[in-house]
Amino acid sequence: MDLTGPGPARIGVFGGAFDPPHVAHVALARAAVSQLALDELRIFPTGQAWHKSNQLTPPDDRLAMAQIAFGGLARTVVDDRELRRPGATYTVDTLRELVAQHPHAQIFLVMGQDQAVAFPSWREWQAILAMATLAVAARPSAIAAHDHPGLPAQARVQPLALPAMPDSATHIRQLVARGEGIAELVPQGVASYIASHHLYQRT
Structure with missing residues (x-):
């Protein structure tokens, strides 16, 4: 993807375990590209996430999904x-690499409301704010009220309008373990991958 056009590139960063990626993740990615007028959105499946106490699905499977x-x-x-x-x-390390590669780019860190609430616990969050604008998914009512609970006052925040999508990856894994359908909760190809690789099933 060519980011050498006139003016600074607009690059979005969207990280997560994606264990599995579901329709809300895809909706947030679409909203980020459209509403932020991004030149590029980079999706980063996390490695060993410092804040995850549960064992993640193997990296190759999460990358494929x-x-x-x-x-x-x-x-x-x-x-x-x-x-x-x-x-x-750590997100801060990834952002530093991107800034080094694209020193004149505008960086947008895309996140859901749950991540925004936890943001002050992230490693070197002050450094993250110096490098990136936070693009936070929110319901239209929260956007109208400029409601960004938990974020530091100095954060540059760009809200992303999204409808309510309550399903979580944890819930989807539980449904698979119980043998229940997830066809409406994840992209069709992801559902097929989960079934063919026997992911999230009780052992």
């Missing part, structure tokens, strides 16, 4: 660098 879920979206690239990075994965 992310490529299936996001591969057809315009101006979107799945980036595996966090999966290849040894040790715990």
